[in-house]
Amino acid sequence: MPEVLKAPLVVEFPFTRSLGPVQSAFLTGLRERVVLGVRTGDGRVLVPPVEYDPVTAEEIRDLVEVAPTGTVTTWAWNHAPRRGQPLTTPFAWALVRLDGADTALLHALDAPGPDTVHTGMRVRVRWAAERTGAITDIACFEPYDGPPGEPARHTGAFADPVTGIVAAARLDYTYAPGRAQTAYINALTGRRTVGERCPACRKVYVPPRGACPTCGVATSEQVEVGPRGTVTTFCIVNIKAKNLDIAVPYVYAHIALDGADLALHGRIGGIPYDEVRMGLRVEPVWTEGARYPDHYRPTGEPDADYDTYKELL
Amino acid sequence: MSKEPVAVVGVGQTKHVAARRDVSIAGLVREAARRALDDAELTWADIDAVVIGKAPDFFEGVMMPELYLADALGAVGKPMLRVHTAGSVGGSTALVAANLVAARVHGTVLTLAFEKQSESNAMWGLSLPIPFQQPLLAGAGGFFAPHIRAYMRRSGAPETVGALVAYKDRRNALKNPYAHLHEHDITLDKVMASPMLWDPVRYSETCPSSDGACAMILTDRAGAARAPRPPAWMLGGAMRSEPTLFAGKDFVSPRAGQDCAADVYRQAGITDPRREIDGAEIYVPFSWYEPMWLENLGFAGEGEGWKLTEAGVTELDGDLPVNMSGGVLSANPIGASGMIRFAEAALQVRGQAGEHQVDGARRVLGHAYGGGSQFFSMWLVGAEPPDS
Numbered sequence: 001m002p003e004v005l006k007a008p009l010v011v012e013f014p015f016t017r018s019l020g021p022v023q024s025a026f027l028t029g030l031r032e033r034v035v036l037g038v039r040t041g042d043g044r045v046l047v048p049p050v051e052y053d054p055v056t057a058e059e060i061r062d063l064v065e066v067a068p069t070g071t072v073t074t075w076a077w078n079h080a081p082r083r084g085q086p087l088t089t090p091f092a093w094a095l096v097r098l099d100g101a102d103t104a105l106l107h108a109l110d111a112p113g114p115d116t117v118h119t120g121m122r123v124r125v126r127w128a129a130e131r132t133g134a135i136t137d138i139a140c141f142e143p144y145d146g147p148p149g150e151p152a153r154h155t156g157a158f159a160d161p162v163t164g165i166v167a168a169a170r171l172d173y174t175y176a177p178g179r180a181q182t183a184y185i186n187a188l189t190g191r192r193t194v195g196e197r198c199p200a201c202r203k204v205y206v207p208p209r210g211a212c213p214t215c216g217v218a219t220s221e222q223v224e225v226g227p228r229g230t231v232t233t234f235c236i237v238n239i240k241a242k243n244l245d246i247a248v249p250y251v252y253a254h255i256a257l258d259g260a261d262l263a264l265h266g267r268i269g270g271i272p273y274d275e276v277r278m279g280l281r282v283e284p285v286w287t288e289g290a291r292y293p294d295h296y297r298p299t300g301e302p303d304a305d306y307d308t309y310k311e312l313l
Numbered sequence: 314m315s316k317e318p319v320a321v322v323g324v325g326q327t328k329h330v331a332a333r334r335d336v337s338i339a340g341l342v343r344e345a346a347r348r349a350l351d352d353a354e355l356t357w358a359d360i361d362a363v364v365i366g367k368a369p370d371f372f373e374g375v376m377m378p379e380l381y382l383a384d385a386l387g388a389v390g391k392p393m394l395r396v397h398t399a400g401s402v403g404g405s406t407a408l409v410a411a412n413l414v415a416a417r418v419h420g421t422v423l424t425l426a427f428e429k430q431s432e433s434n435a436m437w438g439l440s441l442p443i444p445f446q447q448p449l450l451a452g453a454g455g456f457f458a459p460h461i462r463a464y465m466r467r468s469g470a471p472e473t474v475g476a477l478v479a480y481k482d483r484r485n486a487l488k489n490p491y492a493h494l495h496e497h498d499i500t501l502d503k504v505m506a507s508p509m510l511w512d513p514v515r516y517s518e519t520c521p522s523s524d525g526a527c528a529m530i531l532t533d534r535a536g537a538a539r540a541p542r543p544p545a546w547m548l549g550g551a552m553r554s555e556p557t558l559f560a561g562k563d564f565v566s567p568r569a570g571q572d573c574a575a576d577v578y579r580q581a582g583i584t585d586p587r588r589e590i591d592g593a594e595i596y597v598p599f600s601w602y603e604p605m606w607l608e609n610l611g612f613a614g615e616g617e618g619w620k621l622t623e624a625g626v627t628e629l630d631g632d633l634p635v636n637m638s639g640g641v642l643s644a645n646p647i648g649a650s651g652m653i654r655f656a657e658a659a660l661q662v663r664g665q666a667g668e669h670q671v672d673g674a675r676r677v678l679g680h681a682y683g684g685g686s687q688f689f690s691m692w693l694v695g696a697e698p699p700d701s
Contacts, residue, residue: 020337057387235458
């Protein structure tokens, strides 16, 4: 069996977050070098704060300043920091209970090595030089052997509060399309479209997925389809999509290649957009170096009869 | 042993808008949940379990919303489940919650669905750049428009039907204070004159992008007996799924949708849905899906759905009103949209729908679908409890 294709897939997006009153105060506080918690109905102070009481479910808004010093309650050593983590050199992930708080905050602890970190050790906030109202305004924690910090009694009301943040998310995958799609993609390099036939219902799947979704059985018999086909239905795209460099208007069509039991999608060219119709016979137009046909153009054959493609819309 | 009858005793929604920048996601869901509790005159302590749904994680990038939202929904120390069935999720979330009551696992369940589209990017979330694959060539509406053209060809429907649906739903929305779009100066001419985006789909025939949440309190017979306002009773509920693509898939009238509706009608003893059902809240993201789903749901024969729309049968004062609330065309917080359909059906049979109330509504259908016509979920609710 030829080698199965693989490729990296990176998914990233800058999500926005509206903060609501409590997270707004917390992050604005960090910008001003003030750490705020919230007092619950049973008198505990939660840092980081939440909007709703975990015990009673009531809304809680009583903000309380805590000290920038605290105690490590547990930790784990990070030997190999990854992209986007708070420090570029090895550090401890630590849960730190700040003085005045009843819960612990997760952050990085900058320490020379795991031998220098222990549960119960005293630490303090190292503030970032540039602060914007984000958890990264705390650059990290650092070992500290001075007296506990003295929190002021900040109310949580700030001029110019931060109301939203951008939370960039990124996921790295290795994508493998599998045996059947690998064969399909490899055939495309020779400008051939090869599907697979279901041994039970005899339907030809293009692109093949290695199994028939209707019968639930594996497919393996390869069947070349096309290159000609029939436009089974379509729309005229008049609005430019952000990520597509295609001049509008253009026709986006479902195309049943001859011999296939499922329509593919493609653009129709070589004909004015308002003359495209259901039943139009088309063939692929390839451009050098592209994996898929650039578009499909009319073959000049008479239109297909509706009954021949009505199951392939 | 028979199933426990399930009653809806509380409904809450946020005012659906383009962007709720004043609240976190927690604050948004809380608002809907609080309103549902208030409607039922219950407190957090009365809730035995919480079932939550939203559209795919990539939309907001919150990978485990159920974990993050437990505090806000009073779920600490209680079972909390998350349901995940793409655009139909609001409906299937309600059904999972209902099944917990029907099976007597829990007495009273809070169910909720939400989407904060202003903090997400649905189009991006649905079109990740998968290696080797041909990119989608058409944008959001381009997925739906060819199916609509197929319906027009198959049914012979006149081109104006889509605009009639949009005009009706937007007028209905004017009577619903929670709807996102309130187009006070809407006219049929304006709908017809709006830009053709993905021919045959005009701008005014598409749904908006909304922030919103919807919640319901579901309970058993004992809970219903204590309810301060008339409950809605679940008479039937079902879910079906099928692959997004397979040889023989009928996007105009998917088999899973037909089977799902048939199951609901069987449970409810409905043999003639057109006559026995008083209204329907149907998931119509593009106007033409009203006539398509009327056929899929058995309210009209094949190729006949558009005739109901054209004759005014689906208007608020018609004899089968559809999307009395204004529908998805007037508010689309994606994950919540299905639950809004279910909740609006409940409001109708409770007589609590306000200005968009259908007089004497006794049985109303709530419908949701999603994932490229892959998932369907529906319930029929009634003013009277099921025979038991």
